[in-house]
Structure formats: structure tokens, C-alpha cells
Amino acid sequence: MRTDLYTHPDYYNVDDLLTDEQKLVREAARAWVKKEVSPIIDEHYEKATFPKHLIKGLGEIGAFGPYIPEQYGGPGLDQISYGLIMQELERCDSGLRSTASVQSSLVMYPIWKYGSEEQRMKYLPKLATGEFMGCFGLTEPDHGSNPGGMITNFKDAGDHVILNGAKMWISNAPFADIAVVWAKNEEGRIHGLIVERGMEGFTTPETHGKLSLRASATGELVFDNVKVPKENILPGRSGLGAPLSCLDSARFGIAWGALGAAMDCYDQALRYSKERVQFGVPIGAFQLTQKKLAEMITEITKAQLLLLRLGQLRDAGKATSAQISMAKRNSCEIALNIAREARQIHGGMGITSEYSIMRHMANLESVVTYEGTHDIHLLITGMDVTGFSAFTREMPELK
Amino acid sequence: MKILVGISKSPDTTSKIAFTDGNSKFDENGVQYIVNPYDEWYALVRALELKETIGGTVTIITVGAAADEAVIRKALAIGADEAVRVDADPKDAYYTAAQIADYAKSNGFDLILTGKETIQYNGSQVGGMIAEALDMPFVSLATKLDVDGTTLKLEKEYLGGIQSVEVTLPAVVSCAKGMAEQRIPNMRGIMAARTKPLTVIPAVQVEDLTSFTGYTTPPAKSSVKLIDPNNMDELVALLHNEAKVI
Numbered sequence: 211m212r213t214d215l216y217t218h219p220d221y222y223n224v225d226d227l228l229t230d231e232q233k234l235v236r237e238a239a240r241a242w243v244k245k246e247v248s249p250i251i252d253e254h255y256e257k258a259t260f261p262k263h264l265i266k267g268l269g270e271i272g273a274f275g276p277y278i279p280e281q282y283g284g285p286g287l288d289q290i291s292y293g294l295i296m297q298e299l300e301r302c303d304s305g306l307r308s309t310a311s312v313q314s315s316l317v318m319y320p321i322w323k324y325g326s327e328e329q330r331m332k333y334l335p336k337l338a339t340g341e342f343m344g345c346f347g348l349t350e351p352d353h354g355s356n357p358g359g360m361i362t363n364f365k366d367a368g369d370h371v372i373l374n375g376a377k378m379w380i381s382n383a384p385f386a387d388i389a390v391v392w393a394k395n396e397e398g399r400i401h402g403l404i405v406e407r408g409m410e411g412f413t414t415p416e417t418h419g420k421l422s423l424r425a426s427a428t429g430e431l432v433f434d435n436v437k438v439p440k441e442n443i444l445p446g447r448s449g450l451g452a453p454l455s456c457l458d459s460a461r462f463g464i465a466w467g468a469l470g471a472a473m474d475c476y477d478q479a480l481r482y483s484k485e486r487v488q489f490g491v492p493i494g495a496f497q498l499t500q501k502k503l504a505e506m507i508t509e510i511t512k513a514q515l516l517l518l519r520l521g522q523l524r525d526a527g528k529a530t531s532a533q534i535s536m537a538k539r540n541s542c543e544i545a546l547n548i549a550r551e552a553r554q555i556h557g558g559m560g561i562t563s564e565y566s567i568m569r570h571m572a573n574l575e576s577v578v579t580y581e582g583t584h585d586i587h588l589l590i591t592g593m594d595v596t597g598f599s600a601f602t603r604e605m606p607e608l609k
Numbered sequence: 610m611k612i613l614v615g616i617s618k619s620p621d622t623t624s625k626i627a628f629t630d631g632n633s634k635f636d637e638n639g640v641q642y643i644v645n646p647y648d649e650w651y652a653l654v655r656a657l658e659l660k661e662t663i664g665g666t667v668t669i670i671t672v673g674a675a676a677d678e679a680v681i682r683k684a685l686a687i688g689a690d691e692a693v694r695v696d697a698d699p700k701d702a703y704y705t706a707a708q709i710a711d712y713a714k715s716n717g718f719d720l721i722l723t724g725k726e727t728i729q730y731n732g733s734q735v736g737g738m739i740a741e742a743l744d745m746p747f748v749s750l751a752t753k754l755d756v757d758g759t760t761l762k763l764e765k766e767y768l769g770g771i772q773s774v775e776v777t778l779p780a781v782v783s784c785a786k787g788m789a790e791q792r793i794p795n796m797r798g799i800m801a802a803r804t805k806p807l808t809v810i811p812a813v814q815v816e817d818l819t820s821f822t823g824y825t826t827p828p829a830k831s832s833v834k835l836i837d838p839n840n841m842d843e844l845v846a847l848l849h850n851e852a853k854v855i
Binding site: 217223225230231233234235237238241242245270271272276280285286 | 621623639641678679682683686791793794795796797799800803
């Protein structure tokens with residue numbers, strides 16, 4: 211990859227609405243990414259390996275649980291800072307951001323929100339530094355968009371429970387020290403359990419053959435009569451709402467992150483359009499190139515303002531799940547469109563690893579799918595504005 | 610060891626450079642500021658390294674308005690212990706140097722470091738003026754700095770070679786590339802910077818010595834001319850008649 215020249219577009223001076231600390235957090239994350247990640251990300255992407263040596267640095271820039279309070283080892287930042295860190299990470303690679311947002315929102319968040327004080331003290335400080343890495347088990351082979359139908363379950367066995375089942379498409383699974391797993395009790399109620407690596411019957415086979423998020427490790431979680439101590443059950447909340455609230459936090463980070471990928475594509479396309487000369491003029495002087503760039507920066511600017519407002523709402527505790535859902539869907543959709551247009555501007559060069567665009571494009575196919583597909587998010591907004599749920603249908607009668 | 614580091618702001622290198630007031634004043638509208646890289650990467654980081662190896666404190670000083678506290682917080686996040694802001698809009702190098710010297714005089718520092726220059730004005734004057742005001746030795750453009758008791762051992766590059774210099778503390782040094790390696794503020798540093806002391810002091814009266822009458826921007830780059838490698842005569846003619854370099 212070329213020298214990383216990234217600067218973020220800010221057509222509406224949105225930076226003026228950020229605090230000095232928010233800008234410093236972003237600057238530190240960007241400087242770290244440019245120094246440590248940009249030079250090596252392509253190699254890891256091509257070889258489909260997770261750059262594990264970056265974990266410590268991710269902890270140092272506050273990428274693990276940015277909003278976790280200082281008493282639990284977190285930096286105690288606001289939600290906009292969380293978003294900005296995710297944006298800087300995904301600006302470089304969605305896989306890098308995935309690792310950080312899983313750790314933050316799907317592992318630390320539920321332990322912080324629903325864990326006992328002992329669980330918080332035991333896990334959160336180590337998760338904040340990256341000494342412990344975590345993953346989140348909700349999706350199952352037969353239950354993706356419909357997690358409530360999960361079959362992973364646990365049965366009471368005195369001082370512990372016996373956990374059985376399997377989870378699929380789990381980021382960080384192959385190297386995670388702990389997994390926050392969602393499973394049904396004997397009454398069919400969903401609870402969160404902290405499963406530790408080394409517990410007998412717990413395995414995490416890696417998923418191979420991914421053509422997207424190749425620099426991020428994905429795997430399965432398999433539970434074969436795993437004895438989980440009862441003190442590892444999250445006591446604070448049960449029911450499907452508990453994991454869904456974690457997804458709210460993660461989707462918030464994804465919404466900021468995917469926009470980062472879009473901003474990186476735009477930044478490169480704009481630079482390339484001024485440098486690349488065809489028919490005697492820079493291609494940026496052609497109307498069709500300008501149309502692409504103008505539409506890109508318009509969508510990016512709209513999304514920046516939407517996310518800033520969403521961040522304010524979330525900091526005030528007022529952001530609804532549906533509002534977060536809209537932002538996640540919008541960022542992913544515009545990022546994919548912008549990546550494709552940026553690739554067009556780059557012509558043949560756009561398909562090489564000299565530019566990050568094609569990698570972003572392939573990564574974004576996962577990002578638009580996980581944590582609620584584009585279609586599911588459309589239905590969430592649809593339900594929110596109409597009051598009618600379109601998620602379920604009666605099986606049509608076969609003629 | 611008590612170390613004072615001068616921290617200045619500079620426009621981010623991607624900022625559009627424009628002027629107002631009849632081309633006599635830099636137009637700050639829409640400009641994002643960073644810590645002047647020579648101050649941050651070399652002077653501040655070397656000061657922190659000295660503190661870490663031989664102990665002491667690192668105080669940073671900025672002559673600027675309240676809006677400049679963003680660059681001050683960054684320097685604190687990188688590791689400085691405390692900050693001083695002289696509440697003023699610095700007019701020229703003499704004004705800045707006079708403010709820093711006045712603060713340093715009443716607070717007794719062993720070592721005062723500045724970057725070799727700011728990246729917007731490239732004046733390279735503040736360090737020398739501070740030294741003069743405080744009657745201290747001054748070494749400019751140092752690329753290596755070590756402390757041995759009360760002796761400061763320095764190196765500076767010149768004409769491809771290295772000059773070794775020794776001065777006795779207290780001293781003023783302007784720091785150039787090579788002195789240290791950039792440090793990225795980590796989250797612990799950013800958190801700690803929230804509560805580090807930042808003292809605002811009034812400016813002292815300084816004689817007005819300069820007035821800036823105008824700026825002109827560099828001429829726009831012309832397009833590149835490609836010449837056939839076999840056509841040396843044309844190349845030589847263009848270099849002689851048009852570029853006027855031979």
C-alpha cells in the first residue's frame with residue numbers, strides 16, 4: 211500500500227462541533243493507525259491472518275471499551291469519542307474495527323451493564339488493556355436474523371449449569387479468552403453466560419474461506435456439555451432485550467466505522483482524480499468524475515451530521531434502537547456505494563492493493579450483513595414508523 | 610532537572626493558506642491547528658526522555674489565546690507535567706521570546722527547549738532570543754542532547770558532518786529532526802491531561818519592533834513538460850531559457 215495520506219473530509223466544519231478531547235482522541239487513533247496498521251494491513255488481509263500484535267496498541271489508544279468508566283479500567287470517554295475511534299479504525303480496515311467493537315460493545319458492555327460487581331472487577335480491566343480478549347455468541351447456524359429462535363441452552367446442575375449448543379460467525383472466536391454467550395434456560399428464557407477458554411467441552415474452530423474481513427479472525431463456538439459456574443451468569447438482565455441492547459451499542463460503533471471506510475475511499479478518489487491525467491487534463495475536471503465526487507461528499511456530510519446527532523442522543527441516553535438501526539444501515543449503504551464509485555474513479559488501479567478501496571468494498575459486504583442485515587434494518591425503521599411488524603409471516607400454503 | 614519546553618501551534622499541513630487585511634494577516638478561518646511538529650516530536654519528547662531517565666519536571670509554555678488550549682492539552686497528554694499559557698496573541702518572535710523569558714526568569718529552569726522553528730513562519734529565532742534575555746548559552750538546531758552533570762552535550766549536523774558542542778547548564782537549545790521519536794498520546798495520557806494544571810498568566814509589556822506589511826503566496830506550479838529522452842537539445846534549451854537554472 212502507498213504512504214497513508216488520509217485526511218478526513220469535513221465539508222460542513224463538523225469538527226467545530228467536537229470538543230478538544232474528542233479531536234485529540236481521534237488524532238491519537240489516526241496517528242497510531244498510520245504508524246502501526248496501514249503499513250501491514252494488506253499483508254494480513256492477503257494472508258487472512260489477524261494482526262495479534264496490535265492488541266496492546268488498540269488497548270492503549272482506548273479502542274477497547276472507550277466508554278467504560280475509569281473505575282473498571284476504561285477511559286470513561288463519551289459516545290462520540292467511541293464513534294470517532296471506531297471511525298479511525300475502520301477507515302483503515304473493517305476487520306480491525308470489528309475486533310475493537312466486539313470487545314467493546316459485545317463483551318465489555320454486557321459485563322458492565324448486566325454483570326455483577328465481581329464480574330466487572332474480574333474481567334473489565336483486563337479487557338480494557340487487551341490482556342483478555344472476548345467474543346460474543348448470539349448468532350447460530352439456523353438463527354441469524356431471528357436470534358430469539360436460538361437452540362443453545364443450559365440446564366441447572368447445582369452450583370453450575372451445563373451448556374450445550376453452537377454459535378456461528380463469531381468475530382474474535384479463535385483467540386478469545388472469554389465468550390459472552392446467550393443461551394436459553396430450562397424455561398426458555400435467554401441469559402448471558404461468561405464462558406472461559408479452557409472449560410471442558412468448549413471449542414472455537416476457525417472459519418476459513420472468507421473473502422471479506424480477512425484480517426479479522428472469525429470462528430464458531432461449540433459447547434458440548436460445558437460446565438459453567440453459576441457465578442458466570444450475568445445477573446442483571448435476561449430475555450432477548452439484553453443481547454439486543456449490546457447490538458445497539460455495537461451498531462452505533464459500526465455506523466461510525468462504516469462511514470470511516472467511506473471517507474477513506476472518498477479521500478483517495480479525490481486525490482487520484484486530481485493527479486490522474488487523461489486526454490490532457492486531470493480526470494477530476496470531467497463532469498462524470500465530479501458527479502461521483504459531489505455525490506460522495508454529499509452523502510458523507512449527511513452521515514457525519516446524522517452520526518453526530520445520534521452521538522449526542524446516545525450520550526443523553528435518548529437514542530432509540532430504531533435511530534441507531536437507521537444510522538447503521540445508512541452508513542453501510544453509502545459506504546458500499548462510495549467504495550464502488552471510488553473504485554471506478556481509480557480505473558484499473560482501483561482493483562489493486564495499492565489502494566484500500568477494493569479491500570473496503572469486500573469488507574463492507576460483511577459489515578452490511580452482520581449485526582442486522584440491510585433488509586432487517588429497513589424493517590426496523592418500517593415498523594417504527596408504521597407500528598406494524600413485518601418480521602414474521604405465516605408459511606404460505608403450497609398449491 | 611526542571612525543563613521548560615516552548616510549545617507553539619501550527620496550521621495542519623493540509624490547511625488552505627490564505628491572507629486577510631490586504632494580504633498582511635494570516636487568515637485563520639477554517640484552519641485546524643496542530644502542535645508545531647518540531648516542538649512536539651523533538652523538544653517535548655526529548656524533555657520527557659530526560660525526565661524519565663534522570664528525573665525532574667517538564668513544564669510547557671505557550672504564548673496564545675484560550676483557543677490554543679487544544680494544542681496544550683495534547684502536549685500534556687503526551688506527558689508534560691504542567692502547562693502555562695501566556696494570555697496573548699503573539700505578534701512576532703521577539704514578543705514570544707520575551708514572554709517565555711519573563712516566565713522562565715522567575716521560575717528558574719535548568720534547561721529550556723524549543724523546536725528549531727515553527728513550520729509556518731520558519732523564523733528559528735525564539736530560542737536565541739530567550740537565551741539572550743536570560744543570559745544563557747544557546748545551541749541551535751541540535752540533533753542530539755545528553756546531560757552529564759551540569760554539562761549539556763549536544764550534536765548538530767552541518768554540511769553532512771556532525772559538530773559536537775558542550776555548554777554548561779542552564780541553557781537554551783532549539784531541537785531539530787533526529788533528537789527524538791514522535792510519541793503518540795495514549796488513552797492514559799489523554800485521561801491524565803484532563804486534570805494536569807494549566808496556569809494562565811497575563812502577558813508582560815513588550816516593545817513593538819516589527820510590522821508585517823504583506824504576504825505573497827508562492828506562484829502556482831506550472832504543468833510538467835515531458836521531453837523525449839532523445840531530444841537533449843530541447844531539454845537544455847528549456848532549462849536555460851525557460852527554467853533559467855543552467
